[in-house]
Amino acid sequence: MEANDFDERTMAMLLPTQYVSQIASVAVLLVILHTMKRFMSKRRSRLPPSPPGLPIIGHLHLTKKSNHRALRDLADKYGPIMTVRLGAVRAVIVSSSAMAKVILKTQDHVFGSRAQCTALGILFGYQNSDVVMGAMGERWRFLRKICAQELFSPKRVELSTETRRREMLSTVEHLFEAGRDGDAVQLDINLREMGCNIITQELFARSFYNQRNTNAKASLEAEDFSQMSRDFSELGGMVLYECIPFLRRFDLDGSQARMRSLFFRYDRFLNNIIEEHRQEDASQSTTAKDFVDVLLQLQKDNNRLLTDDCIKGVLMDMLIAGVDTSMSTVVWALTELMRHPETYRKAQQELDLIVGRDRLVQESDFVHLKYLQAVLKETFRLHPVVPLMIPHESLSATNVGGYDIPEKTRVIINVYALGRDPSVWKNPLDFDPERFVDSPMDVKGQDFDLIPFGSGRRICAGINLALVVVSMTAAQLLHSCEFSLPAGMKPLDIDVEEVVGESAPKLNPLQLLVRPRLPLHVYREAGLDL
Numbered sequence: 001m002e003a004n005d006f007d008e009r010t011m012a013m014l015l016p017t018q019y020v021s022q023i024a025s026v027a028v029l030l031v032i033l034h035t036m037k038r039f040m041s042k043r044r045s046r047l048p049p050s051p052p053g054l055p056i057i058g059h060l061h062l063t064k065k066s067n068h069r070a071l072r073d074l075a076d077k078y079g080p081i082m083t084v085r086l087g088a089v090r091a092v093i094v095s096s097s098a099m100a101k102v103i104l105k106t107q108d109h110v111f112g113s114r115a116q117c118t119a120l121g122i123l124f125g126y127q128n129s130d131v132v133m134g135a136m137g138e139r140w141r142f143l144r145k146i147c148a149q150e151l152f153s154p155k156r157v158e159l160s161t162e163t164r165r166r167e168m169l170s171t172v173e174h175l176f177e178a179g180r181d182g183d184a185v186q187l188d189i190n191l192r193e194m195g196c197n198i199i200t201q202e203l204f205a206r207s208f209y210n211q212r213n214t215n216a217k218a219s220l221e222a223e224d225f226s227q228m229s230r231d232f233s234e235l236g237g238m239v240l241y242e243c244i245p246f247l248r249r250f251d252l253d254g255s256q257a258r259m260r261s262l263f264f265r266y267d268r269f270l271n272n273i274i275e276e277h278r279q280e281d282a283s284q285s286t287t288a289k290d291f292v293d294v295l296l297q298l299q300k301d302n303n304r305l306l307t308d309d310c311i312k313g314v315l316m317d318m319l320i321a322g323v324d325t326s327m328s329t330v331v332w333a334l335t336e337l338m339r340h341p342e343t344y345r346k347a348q349q350e351l352d353l354i355v356g357r358d359r360l361v362q363e364s365d366f367v368h369l370k371y372l373q374a375v376l377k378e379t380f381r382l383h384p385v386v387p388l389m390i391p392h393e394s395l396s397a398t399n400v401g402g403y404d405i406p407e408k409t410r411v412i413i414n415v416y417a418l419g420r421d422p423s424v425w426k427n428p429l430d431f432d433p434e435r436f437v438d439s440p441m442d443v444k445g446q447d448f449d450l451i452p453f454g455s456g457r458r459i460c461a462g463i464n465l466a467l468v469v470v471s472m473t474a475a476q477l478l479h480s481c482e483f484s485l486p487a488g489m490k491p492l493d494i495d496v497e498e499v500v501g502e503s504a505p506k507l508n509p510l511q512l513l514v515r516p517r518l519p520l521h522v523y524r525e526a527g528l529d530l
């Protein structure tokens with residue numbers, strides 16, 4: 001073996017060793033860098049505090065999916081901004097007005113979107129092409145604009161005054177009839193049907209519930225429609241497999257099958273409505289008269305954003321977000337008034353003073369009914385019917401209150417907790433409208449202590465209509481009806497149990513005795529058959 005051979009072979013053997021040591025050094029360096037980066041980013045990344053969670057389910061056992069009461073109790077311990085893990089879904093829960101203001105005002109542009117992967121948004125929002133679940137973008141902005149101009153503008157709301165008046169009078173008449181023999185009347189069902197008629201007439205000029213209805217086909221349709229709404233509220237907000245994705249394969253509780261079948265029923269119903277409108281339009285070419293007409297006209301004008309699915313998504317939004325919310329608020333107001341007879345009398349005295357007893361109350365009276373306005377604000381505070389705001393989603397990473405919020409984080413504002421925050425409200429659990437007498441605070445999204453409709457770009461699209469409907473229904477009922485408790489019942493026997501879910505109506509029915517309060521000629525002049 002020559003020296004050169006040795007050198008070459010030795011070199012050949014040494015080279016890999018040399019590489020190995022170099023590679024090892026690089027690897028060690030990389031590990032050090034990676035560890036440092038993680039250490040640094042951990043130090044830098046400061047997520048909102050979080051309760052100890054369990055593997056897989058995270059905090060589901062503590063939050064019971066996402067229960068506003070459970071979340072408020074957790075916030076007492078972990079603070080006004082905290083992180084919870086609902087299985088695989090991470091959400092930041094906000095429970096103070098100061099933090100809510102940052103999300104909905106200061107950083108509205110960051111938090112104005114919605115998660116695009118929720119089961120309800122994909123199915124009932126027609127792939128999130130609707131208003132409620134739509135991502136912040138061109139289509140959502142366009143839909144909000146149409147809603148603001150064509151459905152909820154002050155002019156449009158005023159145009160439908162007569163429809164609301166008719167519906168309210170028909171309901172009052174029905175209440176008197178049902179309670180004539182001294183039977184207790186179930187307020188919830190009657191008001192819900194009225195609220196539904198008001199919305200469906202706005203949307204597609206159709207009312208499902210006619211108190212004098214004897215038409216069997218219409219009754220069947222109404223029953224079908226009621227059943228769909230009941231089935232929808234039973235679905236709840238978040239489907240379990242969204243939290244624990246591997247459960248999707250098994251559909252253990254049958255909820256996926258139920259959800260799909262309900263969706264197809266709604267879809268068929270909406271297809272029929274659209275088809276009927278198209279046919280009417282083709283045969284009569286009348287001017288636009290309801291919201292579906294307007295949407296179809298815009299679609300004909302070649303608006304590429306308005307597909308049939310998008311139209312159905314928007315209609316679904318209004319049926320789901322618009323029907324129960326307003327009337328549940330009225331039921332809560334009546335519940336609290338019956339529990340507090342002094343307050344009830346005071347509200348009636350104001351109506352007698354402003355309106356008198358010789359005519360029915362009108363929408364134009366409402367601006368003068370200051371005490372009733374205070375009663376309703378107090379109702380919105382204590383019984384927000386959307387206790388957890390529809391989850392927002394961050395469009396980019398940001399910082400709130402010193403905590404890091406990563407991109408695409410769901411943020412849920414606990415409106416229920418805001419209304420009961422003892423650092424803001426004196427005796428927060430008491431129903432006390434006096435706190436709003438002479439207070440300039442309102443519910444339109446400017447005062448973050450009281451935001452039952454949200455605030456900022458995602459504020460409730462139907463707020464104008466909702467406020468008119470809630471105020472007028474409450475005023476009409478208090479002015480024209482005398483309510484009293486069934487025999488043997490005391491005011492505080494009326495419970496304030498609420499449903500725990502996406503919306504929080506009163507759990508148990510409100511049953512009251514009811515009789516006319518005004519001279520009979522007033523009702524008769526208004527066309528009531530008394």
Ligand code: HEM
Binds near residue numbers: 144199323325
């Ligand atoms: C007392 C009655 C009502 C209350 C308390 C209420 C409350 C709310 C709340 C809290 C939100 C979520 C806001 C957010 O995410 O920041 C919302 C959104 C919405 N509401 Fe209402 N609402 C009521 C009535 C109505 C009515 C009557 C309609 C329509 C007929 C309606 C349509 C909508 C729509 C379309 C959205 C989605 C807005 C968007 O994401 O851009 N709401 N509402």
